[in-house]
Amino acid sequence: MHKLNPSLSVDCVIFGLDTNEQSLKILVYEREIFPIEGSGNKNLKFPGSLVIEDEDLDESAYRILNELTGLKNVYLKQFSAFGKPDRIKFDEEREWSEKHYGIKINRVVTIAYYALIRIDKHNPEQKQIKDKLRWINIDNASNLAFDHSHILSVALETLRRDLIFQSAISLELLPKKFTLNHLQSLYEIILGNKLDKRNFRKKIAKAGYIVPIGEKQTGVAHKPAMLYRFDKRKFNKNNEGIATFFI
Amino acid sequence: MHKLNPSLSVDCVIFGLDTNEQSLKILVYEREIFPIEGSGNKNLKFPGSLVIEDEDLDESAYRILNELTGLKNVYLKQFSAFGKPDRIKFDEEREWSEKHYGIKINRVVTIAYYALIRIDKHNPEQKQIKDKLRWINIDNASNLAFDHSHILSVALETLRRDLIFQSAISLELLPKKFTLNHLQSLYEIILGNKLDKRNFRKKIAKAGYIVPIGEKQTGVAHKPAMLYRFDKRKFNKNNEGIATFFI
DNA sequence: CCAAAAGTGTTTTAATTACACCCATGA
DNA sequence: TCATGGGTGTAATTAAAACACTTTTGG
Numbered sequence: 001m002h003k004l005n006p007s008l009s010v011d012c013v014i015f016g017l018d019t020n021e022q023s024l025k026i027l028v029y030e031r032e033i034f035p036i037e038g039s040g041n042k043n044l045k046f047p048g049s050l051v052i053e054d055e056d057l058d059e060s061a062y063r064i065l066n067e068l069t070g071l072k073n074v075y076l077k078q079f080s081a082f083g084k085p086d087r088i089k090f091d092e093e094r095e096w097s098e099k100h101y102g103i104k105i106n107r108v109v110t111i112a113y114y115a116l117i118r119i120d121k122h123n124p125e126q127k128q129i130k131d132k133l134r135w136i137n138i139d140n141a142s143n144l145a146f147d148h149s150h151i152l153s154v155a156l157e158t159l160r161r162d163l164i165f166q167s168a169i170s171l172e173l174l175p176k177k178f179t180l181n182h183l184q185s186l187y188e189i190i191l192g193n194k195l196d197k198r199n200f201r202k203k204i205a206k207a208g209y210i211v212p213i214g215e216k217q218t219g220v221a222h223k224p225a226m227l228y229r230f231d232k233r234k235f236n237k238n239n240e241g242i243a244t245f246f247i
Numbered sequence: 248m249h250k251l252n253p254s255l256s257v258d259c260v261i262f263g264l265d266t267n268e269q270s271l272k273i274l275v276y277e278r279e280i281f282p283i284e285g286s287g288n289k290n291l292k293f294p295g296s297l298v299i300e301d302e303d304l305d306e307s308a309y310r311i312l313n314e315l316t317g318l319k320n321v322y323l324k325q326f327s328a329f330g331k332p333d334r335i336k337f338d339e340e341r342e343w344s345e346k347h348y349g350i351k352i353n354r355v356v357t358i359a360y361y362a363l364i365r366i367d368k369h370n371p372e373q374k375q376i377k378d379k380l381r382w383i384n385i386d387n388a389s390n391l392a393f394d395h396s397h398i399l400s401v402a403l404e405t406l407r408r409d410l411i412f413q414s415a416i417s418l419e420l421l422p423k424k425f426t427l428n429h430l431q432s433l434y435e436i437i438l439g440n441k442l443d444k445r446n447f448r449k450k451i452a453k454a455g456y457i458v459p460i461g462e463k464q465t466g467v468a469h470k471p472a473m474l475y476r477f478d479k480r481k482f483n484k485n486n487e488g489i490a491t492f493f494i
Numbered sequence: 495c496c497a498a499a500a501g502t503g504t505t506t507t508a509a510t511t512a513c514a515c516c517c518a519t520g521a
Numbered sequence: 522t523c524a525t526g527g528g529t530g531t532a533a534t535t536a537a538a539a540c541a542c543t544t545t546t547g548g
Contacts, residue, residue, distance in 0.1 A: 443511075443512075443513085445512095445513085446510075446511070446512085449509095449510090453509095464519095466519095466520085468519065468520040468521060469517095469518075469519055469520080470517055470518035470519055471519065
């Protein structure tokens with residue numbers, strides 16, 4: 001049995017792209033600390049846990065995410081540490097935490113990671129019995145547990161900045177073959193605004209590492225779109241260590 | 248007496264602009280863990296310390312910086328957490344740390360902050376007797392203690408990005424009245440490359456919040472330069488929450 | 495043949511880059 | 522009068538933004 005560090009945790013903000021609903025969601029646990037009625041989102045928290053002593057932080061984040069959600073092979077990026085003494089706002093939350101971990105808790109510093117995945121590709125598993133793991137829309141995510149609303153806003157800011165300046169992260173969200181309209185709608189969902197189709201395509205063409213594969217969509221009741229793929233070689237050639245200004 | 252958290256520290260990367268030497272420096276402590284001869288920079292570390300239980304992280308950073316260097320009123324920005332189990336690379340370092348803090352140490356996660364100051368304006372004090380606080384040039388800062396070289400490289404990357412996208416940080420580095428050549432040379436020192444004088448001035452003019460005060464330099468053996476100041480009101484008006492793309 | 499989404503160019507405006515000479519001062 | 526750094530403008534290129542119609546398919 002590994003020993004947990006009582007003042008150090010990892011939290012994972014998992015952004016999920018819902019391609020059906022065209023929305024951006026986050027993965028949260030619903031606990032039953034507060035009465036369900038009228039408690040808003042106070043019962044919702046990000047997957048996270050205390051870290052094991054002597055465990056590498058990044059590894060810890062992957063382990064915790066996997067243990068809680070079954071998710072594997074998602075790219076987690078550390079984006080900030082949160083350590084206000086009043087992060088635990090309610091006595092009920094402290095009690096829950098101490099019961100949950102079986103140790104006494106004071107101030108907990110959490111190292112926050114984010115990931116961006118396709119909801120239909122990565123299917124989280126219901127690993128905990130008492131709590132419900134589920135996706136909620138970022139627009140309905142105010143007043144989460146602890147300081148998790150604050151963590152979310154920093155995460156979202158970081159995600160959007162990274163999407164613009166390090167365009168490769170968007171490719172995690174797409175199937176091998178995708179249409180340019182898929183790619184564009186992905187940007188629109190994450191950035192939260194519309195983009196001009198023709199100007200968008202100009203950028204893609206100039207970037208050079210998103211290439212047509214000569215196939216078309218099938219089975220759609222409209223003009224089938226050309227399919228594209230990400231050309232890793234061209235990407236690496238053009239972007240050796242340099243952030244690309246994409247949109 | 249406050250209780251220290253044995254697995255949580257703060258480290259401060261203090262960048263100092265040396266306007267005489269036209270160079271960027273960092274503030275380090277020289278300890279005597281390793282023999283002075285032939286140990287390179289292994290004795291040099293950033294000012295930092297374990298944090299007190301239940302102490303706010305940001306406050307901790309200010310407190311530690313002040314206690315170690317006497318520095319006050321510098322803007323510290325948290326930029327990353329470092330938590331590899333092998334951050335302490337040598338037995339001598341672990342021994343030094345345990346002696347220094349008087350407690351047993353396992354893996355320590357450090358929350359890293361950076362600041363950017365003018366060396367001639369902020370004068371650090373020699374607070375510790377055994378160790379020597381001093382400025383070293385970033386070009387001579389390879390192979391620092393622990394993982395501090397890695398911390399430095401992340402700090403420097405963050406600093407340069409922030410300088411470009413959040414241009415207000417540069418104003419900490421200037422006296423109330425400054426010339427445009429001062430400002431330009433500041434950018435050149437931090438970014439590590441030369442900029443075109445005329446194009447630089449075009450950007451300043453467009454930004455709009457760096458305004459001439461109608462005075463000129465005196466006592467210089469060449470054409471005296473026009474003095475400028477930062478107009479906070481105009482800056483806030485133009486930059487409400489939006490990062491400005493400055494250079 | 496209709497509905498639905500795909501695909502395609504041009505024009506205007508703004509931003510970026512490259513580049514060289516005269517000016518004001520103190521010594 | 523000379524050495525030193527200060528200060529200025531233009532032309533060419535590239536990037537950004539705005540904008541609407543035709544095409545292909547399945548139903």
